[in-house]
Amino acid sequence: MRILIAGRTGQLATELLDRLPRDGHLVTALEAPELDITKWESIEEAVGRTNPDVIINAAAYTAVDRAEGDRDRAFLVNSTGPALLGTITALEGIPLVHLSTDYVFPGTGGAPYDESAPPQPISVYGASKLAGEHRALEANPRTAILRTSWVCSPHGANFVKTMLRLGAEREAVSVVADQHGAPTFAADLADAIARMLPRLARSPAGDPAFGIFHLTGAPHTTWHDFAEAIFAEAAARRRPPPKLTAISTAEYPTLAQRPADGRLDCGLIGRIHGIVPADWRLSLTQCLDTVLGPIAKDPA
Numbered sequence: 001m002r003i004l005i006a007g008r009t010g011q012l013a014t015e016l017l018d019r020l021p022r023d024g025h026l027v028t029a030l031e032a033p034e035l036d037i038t039k040w041e042s043i044e045e046a047v048g049r050t051n052p053d054v055i056i057n058a059a060a061y062t063a064v065d066r067a068e069g070d071r072d073r074a075f076l077v078n079s080t081g082p083a084l085l086g087t088i089t090a091l092e093g094i095p096l097v098h099l100s101t102d103y104v105f106p107g108t109g110g111a112p113y114d115e116s117a118p119p120q121p122i123s124v125y126g127a128s129k130l131a132g133e134h135r136a137l138e139a140n141p142r143t144a145i146l147r148t149s150w151v152c153s154p155h156g157a158n159f160v161k162t163m164l165r166l167g168a169e170r171e172a173v174s175v176v177a178d179q180h181g182a183p184t185f186a187a188d189l190a191d192a193i194a195r196m197l198p199r200l201a202r203s204p205a206g207d208p209a210f211g212i213f214h215l216t217g218a219p220h221t222t223w224h225d226f227a228e229a230i231f232a233e234a235a236a237r238r239r240p241p242p243k244l245t246a247i248s249t250a251e252y253p254t255l256a257q258r259p260a261d262g263r264l265d266c267g268l269i270g271r272i273h274g275i276v277p278a279d280w281r282l283s284l285t286q287c288l289d290t291v292l293g294p295i296a297k298d299p300a
Helices: 011-023 040-050 071-092 124-139 159-169 186-202 223-236 267-273 280-291
Strands: 002-006 026-030 054-057 096-101 143-148 172-176 211-214 243-247
Touching (some): 002 040, 040 071, 054 071, 054 186, 071 096, 096 124, 124 211, 159 172, 159 280, 186 267, 211 267
Parallel strands (some): 096 143, 143 211
């Protein structure tokens, strides 16, 4: 298939560019100004040049705190962009894959959210992403939306790389321990999308292959425990760990409110697409093999 990715340098786009050609797909990844998802003419021109069989939207406004004071831009990218992509893919008769977030939920449910749970975002970022979901699906019923969380990879800026940097700079690091969710590695997301594409390409509107799906890593954890795992893996690679202290959300105020419990139930994507959440602990090992190098074997 010919696949057009909106976004080129982000974590997911980077992994998709590595993963999809292995299945024989012809992949083009473009970002602004070559492909500006907020401009109809830009999307139309990119589609005309690449003639894709599917579009994957890996472009987004992801600066959660900055969005609180930049609402118009956040909604332009995260809501108007998916609406335009949905409209154009519908006109072209092709499916759209769109990425969303656990931030569409308030984090007060007390149990993992499934796809039927009513969204109630508590930040501008979350509200903009929810609006993008609605507008993409309204424009193109052949849209598959993947809600995910805590995306990490060897590329770009993310929690893993931040912890490694802080661990190298400081003797002590404090991490929030009362926010629950699951790390998701971009390589695992890319693999899941690759596995979904054949069915999405051949399925008509109304097929259960389309709609909203949750997909994160497993098992659920906290930011503090995730940091603990990162430092343990780094220590195995002879990087001295800092002293790690658990703190509350109240002790680490941010402009945007985060869901206290963003755990997602990922059962539906397993029933429809046969995809089981990847163990983030194994993916973390693979990530740090790339960033720091593999664990040295005992000569004995």
